[in-house]
Amino acid sequence: MHFLERGLSWSTVAYIVFVCLAAATSFVLALFAGRVTSAKDAELKRLQSSSAEMVAHAHAGAARANAQAALAYQEQRRLEADVAHAQAHREHLRKENLELQLAVEKERAARLRLEERLAPRHMGAAQRHTIQSELAGFRGQKVSIITHFGDPESGAFASEIKATLEAAGMTVSSTPALVFGKPQPGIALDVGANRRQFATALAKAFVDAGVCSGPVLASEPDDADLMEITIGPKP
Numbered sequence: 001m002h003f004l005e006r007g008l009s010w011s012t013v014a015y016i017v018f019v020c021l022a023a024a025t026s027f028v029l030a031l032f033a034g035r036v037t038s039a040k041d042a043e044l045k046r047l048q049s050s051s052a053e054m055v056a057h058a059h060a061g062a063a064r065a066n067a068q069a070a071l072a073y074q075e076q077r078r079l080e081a082d083v084a085h086a087q088a089h090r091e092h093l094r095k096e097n098l099e100l101q102l103a104v105e106k107e108r109a110a111r112l113r114l115e116e117r118l119a120p121r122h123m124g125a126a127q128r129h130t131i132q133s134e135l136a137g138f139r140g141q142k143v144s145i146i147t148h149f150g151d152p153e154s155g156a157f158a159s160e161i162k163a164t165l166e167a168a169g170m171t172v173s174s175t176p177a178l179v180f181g182k183p184q185p186g187i188a189l190d191v192g193a194n195r196r197q198f199a200t201a202l203a204k205a206f207v208d209a210g211v212c213s214g215p216v217l218a219s220e221p222d223d224a225d226l227m228e229i230t231i232g233p234k235p
Contacts (some may be wrong), residue, residue, distance in 0.1 A: 117234070120234070121234055122157070123160045123209075123211065127209040128164045128167070128209075130209035131209050132164065132167055135165070135168045135170070135202065136168065137201075138168070138169075138198050140170070140171070141227070142172075142227065143228075144172075144226075144227065144228045144229070145158050145172060145173065145175070145229045145231060146174075146177050146229070147176045147177065147231050148177060148179050148231075148232060148233065149176045153233065153234060154231045155176070158174060161211070161231065185232045186212065186217070186235045187216055187229060188218065189202070189217070189218040189219070189227075189228065189229060190226055190228040191218050191221075191226070191227060192220065192221060192227065195226065195227040198227065203216040213235070
């Protein structure tokens with residue numbers, strides 16, 4: 001009986017110890033689970049906070065990138081506008097320069113025409129050679145040159161023609177004439193019936209040499225042997 005009581009007593013103690021150990025284990029497990037849960041919650045909050053910060057930084061970076069892109073686009077548009085303005089200005093300057101060049105060329109051409117019209121007539125060496133060569137078969141022909149009194153330019157040009165014809169072997173006389181009214185410009189011929197062949201060769205030589213710019217005017221007097229060259233003012 002005493003042995004049974006002692007066994008029961010030890011069993012009770014063991015049970016109590018087991019219960020205490022189980023309670024302590026449960027407490028420890030609960031405490032550990034709570035700490036684990038708290039650690040998880042803290043880590044989750046930290047991750048959520050970190051994620052929120054990262055998202056905020058990302059949004060801020062995106063906003064800055066968008067702002068920079070907008071500024072870059074505006075700068076590009078400004079540069080494009082500047083380039084377009086520069087191209088338009090360059091085209092305007094090109095047109096103005098072209099118009100100026102055309103105006104200068106027109107002025108130069110007009111000045112050259114005026115200078116040519118006002119410049120006295122002269123016969124160059126090539127012109128004299130052409131006339132002398134084409135009239136080589138008419139050596140000994142008699143020619144009279146008529147100039148207009150009071151016109152130095154036509155008188156000087158007539159002297160050059162006289163010298164050229166004399167170099168070709170012709171007998172040339174020169175006589176100034178007083179003309180009433182406006183004299184006929186250029187060169188004209190009075191050709192008698194017997195001098196037509198020579199007059200034709202003479203007119204052709206004048207045209208070929210560039211002494212006359214067009215056909216030489218001719219008229220036929222009563223004197224069949226007359227051959228007169230009238231040197232009028234410069235056309």
